[in-house]
Amino acid sequence: MYEESDCFDPNTMQGLSQDGFSQNPSFSMEEPSYQQNPSPESAAGGGAAATVEVELHQQMGLDMANMEPCYHINNSNGLIDSTYLMQEIVLDSNHILPYDHSNWDPNLNHNHHQDLNHHVEIANGHYQNLISNNSSIPDLLNLLHLPTCSTSSVLPNSSLSFLSQPQKSTHFPPSFLGDFTLNESGTVSNLVHDPLFHLNLPSRPPLFRELFQSLPNCSFGGGGSGGVVDEKDGSEGGRQFDNGVLQFCRDWDMNCMAKEGNGKGTATKHFATERQRREHLNGKFTALRSLVPNPTKTDRASIIGDAIEYIKELLRTVNELKILVEKKRCGRDRSKRHKTEDGTSGDLESVNKKPNPDQSYNGPSLRSAWLQRKSKDTEVDVRIIDDEVTIKLAQRKKINCLLIVSKVIDELQLDIHHVTGGLVGDNYSFLFNSKICEGSSVYASAIANKLIEVVNRQYAAIPPSTSY
Amino acid sequence: MSKAAIITDAIAYIEMLQKNVQDLSNQLFEMEATCEEQLETPMDAMDAAEEMKTWGIEPEVKVTQMDGTKLWIKIVFEKKTGGFTKLMEAMSVLGCEFTDTSATTSRGAILITACLMLYEVLEPY
Numbered sequence: 001m002y003e004e005s006d007c008f009d010p011n012t013m014q015g016l017s018q019d020g021f022s023q024n025p026s027f028s029m030e031e032p033s034y035q036q037n038p039s040p041e042s043a044a045g046g047g048a049a050a051t052v053e054v055e056l057h058q059q060m061g062l063d064m065a066n067m068e069p070c071y072h073i074n075n076s077n078g079l080i081d082s083t084y085l086m087q088e089i090v091l092d093s094n095h096i097l098p099y100d101h102s103n104w105d106p107n108l109n110h111n112h113h114q115d116l117n118h119h120v121e122i123a124n125g126h127y128q129n130l131i132s133n134n135s136s137i138p139d140l141l142n143l144l145h146l147p148t149c150s151t152s153s154v155l156p157n158s159s160l161s162f163l164s165q166p167q168k169s170t171h172f173p174p175s176f177l178g179d180f181t182l183n184e185s186g187t188v189s190n191l192v193h194d195p196l197f198h199l200n201l202p203s204r205p206p207l208f209r210e211l212f213q214s215l216p217n218c219s220f221g222g223g224g225s226g227g228v229v230d231e232k233d234g235s236e237g238g239r240q241f242d243n244g245v246l247q248f249c250r251d252w253d254m255n256c257m258a259k260e261g262n263g264k265g266t267a268t269k270h271f272a273t274e275r276q277r278r279e280h281l282n283g284k285f286t287a288l289r290s291l292v293p294n295p296t297k298t299d300r301a302s303i304i305g306d307a308i309e310y311i312k313e314l315l316r317t318v319n320e321l322k323i324l325v326e327k328k329r330c331g332r333d334r335s336k337r338h339k340t341e342d343g344t345s346g347d348l349e350s351v352n353k354k355p356n357p358d359q360s361y362n363g364p365s366l367r368s369a370w371l372q373r374k375s376k377d378t379e380v381d382v383r384i385i386d387d388e389v390t391i392k393l394a395q396r397k398k399i400n401c402l403l404i405v406s407k408v409i410d411e412l413q414l415d416i417h418h419v420t421g422g423l424v425g426d427n428y429s430f431l432f433n434s435k436i437c438e439g440s441s442v443y444a445s446a447i448a449n450k451l452i453e454v455v456n457r458q459y460a461a462i463p464p465s466t467s468y
Numbered sequence: 469m470s471k472a473a474i475i476t477d478a479i480a481y482i483e484m485l486q487k488n489v490q491d492l493s494n495q496l497f498e499m500e501a502t503c504e505e506q507l508e509t510p511m512d513a514m515d516a517a518e519e520m521k522t523w524g525i526e527p528e529v530k531v532t533q534m535d536g537t538k539l540w541i542k543i544v545f546e547k548k549t550g551g552f553t554k555l556m557e558a559m560s561v562l563g564c565e566f567t568d569t570s571a572t573t574s575r576g577a578i579l580i581t582a583c584l585m586l587y588e589v590l591e592p593y
Binding site for chain 1: 471472475476478479481482483485486488489492493495496499500547549550552553556557560566567568569570571572573578583
């Protein structure tokens with residue numbers, strides 16, 4: 001249906017102002033595309049505030065890694081609003097364009113206009129002029145090859161913007177998905193965006209709707225997240241939007257719109273200010289940090305890193321515990337069976353007598369666990385493979401906990417096979433290799449926690465004056 | 469996904485996993501409590517002594533004085549569950565503290581080499 005072409009057909013741009021659609025067949029420009037609703041359209045809408053869908057096509061030459069936000073322009077009452085929303089674009093042809101939701105909400109605020117303008121300038125200096133001037137829209141349209149969208153007069157102030165993922169290396173046209181803004185009732189408005197620049201056909205709302213519908217992940221009702229598409233592959237007719245990342249996000253105009261749902265079910269966070277949004281995000285980071293047991297640093301990257309490690313550890317622990325429960329249950333069942341079946345208990349007996357309840361479990365699942373715990377003065381590393389437990393203990397030199405720790409290990413029904421360690425610099429460091437005694441079902445976190453607890457207690461008990 | 473959504477999901481996932489761990493441990497604990505005693509396997513002790521004999525390992529104790537309050541000690545004895553701890557306790561009663569320790573189990577015997585620090589003057593005996 002649609003074909004890409006490298007040529008820009010200016011004629012199609014003319015039609016933009018009339019029907020609100022602009023076909024922009026050309027992709028190959030190096031400059032960001034800019035899509036704007038022609039003012040007559042909105043003016044025709046009467047008093048209804050029309051929103052202009054602006055698609056800012058990131059400049060090819062721009063460094064994609066810089067995450068330029070998209071600009072979204074709100075056009076109210078025929079004036080091109082100065083509010084822009086720039087969507088961050090992560091460029092990688094095979095990656096999903098991240099839909100940075102957080103950038104959306106507060107950015108409609110007029111207060112952020114300055115920031116956004118600044119961004120625009122960074123991105124493309126000439127945008128500033130274009131945006132601010134209605135009359136330059138046609139020029140802009142000529143320059144930019146983004147499809148324009150028209151806003152329905154019925155449409156409230158909701159506005160949509162898309163993420164476009166410009167191609168870094170090729171002239172492949174990023175396809176924009178035209179999103180349809182929802183009116184109050186949630187139905188799709190007539191706002192149609194031509195997702196395909198390369199379309200030489202005059203866009204018609206029904207056509208776009210078709211395209212839109214055929215988008216894999218986009219729903220007509222104003223899908224929240226666009227489909228992730230392989231942007232390299234653009235030549236298929238019906239799958240145009242597969243090229244480039246289609247991400248469109250619903251833009252809540254915080255100032256204008258009431259808390260109308262976007263109909264997509266995503267929990268809409270409405271932040272009045274960018275600051276609130278930041279604070280909310282920071283609060284989340286703090287909450288995450290509070291969940292992990294060994295927080296090291298307070299910077300975001302460390303928090304995320306610790307969280308990743310902790311999640312892996314939790315998964316290991318869950319697996320370990322499941323295996324233990326299974327073992328226990330089977331062992332118990334077996335012993336019950338043994339008691340009730342006297343006749344045929346010969347084999348069972350021998351099986352029971354043999355300390356090998358592990359045997360039946362070693363095949364499918366080898367029990368393994370590994371976790372670390374740190375306290376102020378102590379570090380514990382517990383590794384379990386099958387029935388062997390390796391404990392590494394490092395403690396600040398205050399007291400020699402070897403005896404205490406050995407006792408605890410015995411209490412945990414671990415049979416110490418190997419111990420080594422001593423004073424290393426400022427720390428006492430020990431390594432214990434032990435075997436789990438039969439019938440015991442200790443698990444890694446229990447061992448670690450108990451050790452930490454005991455050592456801490458010891459530290460608390462001994463006055464700090466004694467030291468060797 | 470947005471950053472905030474990722475963080476939110478991570479928080480929820482961690483909490484869910486923690487809850488799972490807690491439930492499983494409780495379940496395990498209950499099972500342990502209600503479970504009857506499994507057949508004990510005291511084979512280890514017997515095996516250890518037999519092994520030692522098989523390999524010709526004799527229990528021994530060697531002590532050397534290094535300097536003022538430091539001793540170097542080497543002990544070989546039959547491996548028993550909890551044997552190491554008992555030894556440690558005994559030494560601490562005597563007023564010694566293990567500074568550097570190495571304990572290895574092999575062939576039913578356990579070899580302990582350690583530096584002992586005396587913090588009490590012992591009557592030589």
